[in-house]
Amino acid sequence: MATICQDDTLLCSTFANLFNGATWAPIAASAITILLIVVFGFVIRNIVHRLITKVVNRAANTGSIATRWRKGGATEGIDALLHERRKQRAETMGSVLRHVATIVILGTTVLTVLDRLTIPIAPLLTSVGILGVAVGFGAQELVKDFIAGMFMLMEDQYGVGDVVDVGAAIGTVEAVTLRVTRLRDSDGRVWYVRNGTITRVGNESQGWSRAYLDVPVGYATDIAAVRDTLAKVADELWDDPEFRQTVIVERPDVFGVEQLSDSRLVFRISVKTLPAKQAEVARELRYRVKLALDSAGIAMVPNA
Structure with missing residues (x-):
C-alpha cells in the first residue's frame, strides 16, 4: 500500500517530514489528495451550476417586445405569454447545461482520481472512445433528435400551448423535450x-394572430x-372593453373591396x-357584421 504515492509531491514530503518519515505518510498524502480532488470537483460543479442558474434567470426576466412597444390592454397579455415562453425555454436550456456540466466535471474528476491511484486510464479512454463510436453509429437518429430539439428550444420555434403544424400532425403542443414533441x-x-x-413548423400562436372576414355583397350595392357599415362595426368592436383589453391588439382595419367580379363585391375586415384568439374574434365579427348589414338593409351574396 505504501507504493500508492510514488511521486515526490509536496504533500507527500510534508507528511513524511511531519511524521518523521512514517511509512504510512505517502498513503495518507494520497488519500488526502484524492479527497481534495473530489471536493474540488464538487465545488467547481456547484459554482458552474450557480452561474448557469444566474444566466437562466437573467434570460427569463429580460424585457419583452410587447412591453417596449406599448403598455396596457391586450399587449400586456402578449407580454405575459412571451415571458412565460422565454421562462420555459430558459429553464429547459438551463437544465440541459447543468447536466452537461455535471457529466464533464465529475467525469474529469473520476479520471483524475484513477490517474492518482496509478490505474492506467489510457485503455479506459480508448474503450470509451470505441464504445462512443459504436453508439454513435447505432443511435444516429437519437442524436439527430436531440440536436434538433436543442435548436428548437434555443430558437423558440414553439412552446407548450402553441397551435402548430409540424407536417406530420397539427395540434396544440402539450410537451416539448429534446427528443420528442407531444401534440394533441x-x-x-x-x-x-x-x-x-420535423423539417418545417407553422406556428399559429407566436407573437400575435390575425382574424379576417370576407363580406360578399351584390355588385349593385x-x-x-x-x-361605412363595416367601419362602424370595427369601431364598436375596438371600443368594446371585453375585447380591446383582453383579445384585440390593434384597431380593426376595413380594407374595402378585396375582390371584384360581375356578380359580387367582396369587402374584407382584418x-x-x-x-390563438383569432377564431374567437372572427366569430364575434361575423355576428356583428350580420346584424349591422341586416339593419342597413344590405344583403350578402353567397359564393357561386
Whole structure:
C-alpha cells in the first residue's frame, strides 16, 4: 500500500517530514489528495451550476417586445405569454447545461482520481472512445433528435400551448423535450413527433394572430354604405372593453373591396389579436357584421 504515492509531491514530503518519515505518510498524502480532488470537483460543479442558474434567470426576466412597444390592454397579455415562453425555454436550456456540466466535471474528476491511484486510464479512454463510436453509429437518429430539439428550444420555434403544424400532425403542443414533441389535435388524438423528423413548423400562436372576414355583397350595392357599415362595426368592436383589453391588439382595419367580379363585391375586415384568439374574434365579427348589414338593409351574396 505504501507504493500508492510514488511521486515526490509536496504533500507527500510534508507528511513524511511531519511524521518523521512514517511509512504510512505517502498513503495518507494520497488519500488526502484524492479527497481534495473530489471536493474540488464538487465545488467547481456547484459554482458552474450557480452561474448557469444566474444566466437562466437573467434570460427569463429580460424585457419583452410587447412591453417596449406599448403598455396596457391586450399587449400586456402578449407580454405575459412571451415571458412565460422565454421562462420555459430558459429553464429547459438551463437544465440541459447543468447536466452537461455535471457529466464533464465529475467525469474529469473520476479520471483524475484513477490517474492518482496509478490505474492506467489510457485503455479506459480508448474503450470509451470505441464504445462512443459504436453508439454513435447505432443511435444516429437519437442524436439527430436531440440536436434538433436543442435548436428548437434555443430558437423558440414553439412552446407548450402553441397551435402548430409540424407536417406530420397539427395540434396544440402539450410537451416539448429534446427528443420528442407531444401534440394533441382537434379530435383529441395525441401525437408524438420526433424532433429530428420535423423539417418545417407553422406556428399559429407566436407573437400575435390575425382574424379576417370576407363580406360578399351584390355588385349593385352602394360601396360607400357597405364601407361605412363595416367601419362602424370595427369601431364598436375596438371600443368594446371585453375585447380591446383582453383579445384585440390593434384597431380593426376595413380594407374595402378585396375582390371584384360581375356578380359580387367582396369587402374584407382584418383584426390583429392575441395568439390563438383569432377564431374567437372572427366569430364575434361575423355576428356583428350580420346584424349591422341586416339593419342597413344590405344583403350578402353567397359564393357561386
